[in-house]
Amino acid sequence: MTWVNKLFVRVFKLLILISVLSELAKPSMEALGIKGQILTPESGEDYINATQRNSEVAVKKPKYIVFPDTPEGIPLVIAFARSQSLEIAVKCGGVHAAPWATSEGGIVIDLGHLNKVVVSPDKKSVTVQGGALWGDVYEVCKEANIEVVGGALWYVGVGGFMVGGGYSPLSGEHGLAVDNVLSAKVVLADGRIVKTSPTEEPDLFWAIKGGGNQFGIVIEFILKAYPPLGPYTTGSILYSGKEITKVLKAIQQNHTGKERLNIIFLRTPPDFSPKVMILPWIADGVDAEKSLAKFTQGDVKPLSQKIGTAPDIVTTSHSADAQRKFGPKRLTIRGTLFSDFYDELFLGIWDRWCNFTEKSPDVRGSVMFWDLTKPDKITQIGESDTAMHVRSPHYCDPASDALCDEFTSDVVSFARETNTKISGKDLGYWISLSQGDEKPEEIFGDNLPRLEAIKVKYDPKGVWNKGIVIKPQSA
Numbered sequence: 388m389t390w391v392n393k394l395f396v397r398v399f400k401l402l403i404l405i406s407v408l409s410e411l412a413k414p415s416m417e418a419l420g421i422k423g424q425i426l427t428p429e430s431g432e433d434y435i436n437a438t439q440r441n442s443e444v445a446v447k448k449p450k451y452i453v454f455p456d457t458p459e460g461i462p463l464v465i466a467f468a469r470s471q472s473l474e475i476a477v478k479c480g481g482v483h484a485a486p487w488a489t490s491e492g493g494i495v496i497d498l499g500h501l502n503k504v505v506v507s508p509d510k511k512s513v514t515v516q517g518g519a520l521w522g523d524v525y526e527v528c529k530e531a532n533i534e535v536v537g538g539a540l541w542y543v544g545v546g547g548f549m550v551g552g553g554y555s556p557l558s559g560e561h562g563l564a565v566d567n568v569l570s571a572k573v574v575l576a577d578g579r580i581v582k583t584s585p586t587e588e589p590d591l592f593w594a595i596k597g598g599g600n601q602f603g604i605v606i607e608f609i610l611k612a613y614p615p616l617g618p619y620t621t622g623s624i625l626y627s628g629k630e631i632t633k634v635l636k637a638i639q640q641n642h643t644g645k646e647r648l649n650i651i652f653l654r655t656p657p658d659f660s661p662k663v664m665i666l667p668w669i670a671d672g673v674d675a676e677k678s679l680a681k682f683t684q685g686d687v688k689p690l691s692q693k694i695g696t697a698p699d700i701v702t703t704s705h706s707a708d709a710q711r712k713f714g715p716k717r718l719t720i721r722g723t724l725f726s727d728f729y730d731e732l733f734l735g736i737w738d739r740w741c742n743f744t745e746k747s748p749d750v751r752g753s754v755m756f757w758d759l760t761k762p763d764k765i766t767q768i769g770e771s772d773t774a775m776h777v778r779s780p781h782y783c784d785p786a787s788d789a790l791c792d793e794f795t796s797d798v799v800s801f802a803r804e805t806n807t808k809i810s811g812k813d814l815g816y817w818i819s820l821s822q823g824d825e826k827p828e829e830i831f832g833d834n835l836p837r838l839e840a841i842k843v844k845y846d847p848k849g850v851w852n853k854g855i856v857i858k859p860q861s862a
């Protein structure tokens with residue numbers, strides 16, 4: 388070996404030493420010894436897959452994506468992130484259309500490995516980890532022949548859904564999802580893991596039921612279980628847009644807590660003319676034929692209908708799989724809540740949606756989605772009994788849109804103003820379908836001061852600072 392070569396080797400060794408030293412000087416994520424998976428932009432396809440979200444609008448490039456295998460790993464990640472001043476984002480199902488469950492350059496705590504579901508021996512409750520999807524829960528519940536109050540679709544995450552209040556197909560019968568939580572476990576901003584229930588940390592229990600992601604990471608929910616309401620009569624009935632006022636009259640007729648209805652404004656090929664589709668969901672014990680008669684007989688004439696029976700909620704939770712696979716990928720979603728199916732509100736939005744989807748073929752795929760659940764059960768719980776304050780009779784209206792934030796924004800403000808004018812009550816916006824530019828008082832209403840005071844105790848330094856941020860301040 389010539390001296391040149393030797394020198395080269397030395398320099399090379401030195402360089403290695405320097406680089407190892409500098410790695411040691413920097414606290415490393417890998418060195419934390421967390422059980423689970425850690426991905427970085429260097430991890431290739433695994434990393435790319437882990438950045439995916441239901442809406443491509445919500446895809447960002449985090450520095451780390453961590454999948455803890457145990458809840459005990461989470462405090463270590465929080466401590467590391469805080470020591471490096473990295474933003475922390477928490478992801479469960481990743482369906483929220485705003486990018487709150489991801490971060491540009493920060494750390495994503497992906498709860499995907501924490502998805503265990505266990506039914507209690509007496510089958511009266513189900514323990515669900517905070518990273519489960521509703522599909523995980525429904526599969527296990529089906530085996531035990533029980534149901535819980537969860538999301539309509541299997542791929543919605545339990546975590547984000549629950550902290551947003553939770554409208555379920557079963558809400559007409561059993562109330563909101565948060566009204567059926569018996570207790571929960573939360574990782575706090577300071578790393579402590581606490582149990583919360585009506586008697587343990589009761590303020591925290593109140594706050595996580597509709598207060599969003601602002602109070603900690605819920606790693607476990609214990610949910611009340613019920614005997615199944617199925618089999619379900621479900622399917623779709625399609626009408627030409629020319630029938631809109633007749634369809635509205637049919638929708639406005641009475642229904643029970645066992646009948647849920649979704650209404651969609653959509654354009655379908657080949658002509659792409661405006662159409663209305665209704666998706667009924669009728670529990671066992673209701674005369675389905677009688678319930679559906681108002682949509683198919685008399686004045687109103689469907690273009691087509693497909694009605695059948697689904698044995699259980701696992702089956703109905705797969706009803707949108709085709710739309711998910713083949714529908715638009717860039718989703719801008721906003722929604723608001725409204726008190727009733729007022730003509731002015733419904734037809735005003737029809738008008739706006741028709742005009743918007745005329746604009747270009749690009750936005751033609753935008754749909755307007757209405758959810759009609761009998762509100763009586765939901766309103767039995769007081770507006771300040773949980774952080775989810777919207778309790779006066781209302782329905783919820785997830786507006787789905789392909790491209791134009793301005794349109795969704797315009798429609799939800801129109802809906803809010805019209806509803807306030809007619810019902811005399813301003814319901815504001817709903818966190819689960821909001822984008823982040825709404826004001827906290829528009830989301831939390833009169834419950835905001837209490838949430839701000841609880842924030843002083845559980846997150847005084849504002850570690851949870853994504854989404855609808857609540858300031859820690861005493862009342």
Ligand SMILES: Cc1cc2nc3c(=O)[nH]c(=O)nc-3n(C[C@H](O)[C@H](O)[C@H](O)COP(=O)(O)OP(=O)(O)OC[C@H]3O[C@@H](n4cnc5c(N)ncnc54)[C@H](O)[C@@H]3O)c2cc1C
Nearest residue numbers: 479480481482483487488517539544546547548553554605
């Ligand atoms: C196709 C579709 C269908 C929907 N259907 C319904 C419905 O039937 N009923 C209904 O009520 N809503 C529905 N929603 C709204 C949905 O509940 C919210 O978007 C919810 O935030 C999604 O939860 P996620 O865990 O999948 O989302 P993510 O994007 O993973 O998270 C959303 C927010 O919740 C936070 N979060 C997630 N997990 C936790 C946790 N364990 N602890 C604390 N914070 C957490 C995240 O940090 C983020 O801020 C639907 C949305 C879509 C797109």
Ligand SMILES: *[C@@H]1O[C@H](CO)[C@@H](O)[C@H](O)[C@H]1NC(C)=O
Nearest residue numbers: 431432433434435436437439
């Ligand atoms: C990433 O996702 C794609 C599409 O779902 C899949 O085909 C591929 O196997 C995934 N890659 C890894 C490494 O899991």
Ligand SMILES: *[C@@H]1O[C@H](CO)[C@@H](O)[C@H](O)[C@H]1NC(C)=O
Nearest residue numbers: 636637638639640641642643
């Ligand atoms: C709906 O039910 C209420 C109360 O039961 C009743 O007063 C009202 O007339 C009903 N309306 C229709 C359209 O059937």
Ligand SMILES: *[C@@H]1O[C@H](CO)[C@@H](O)[C@H](O)[C@H]1NC(C)=O
Nearest residue numbers: 735736738739740741742743
């Ligand atoms: C929709 O377009 C029609 C025709 O151009 C117009 O008369 C109407 O005012 C528009 N409606 C709204 C809500 O913009």
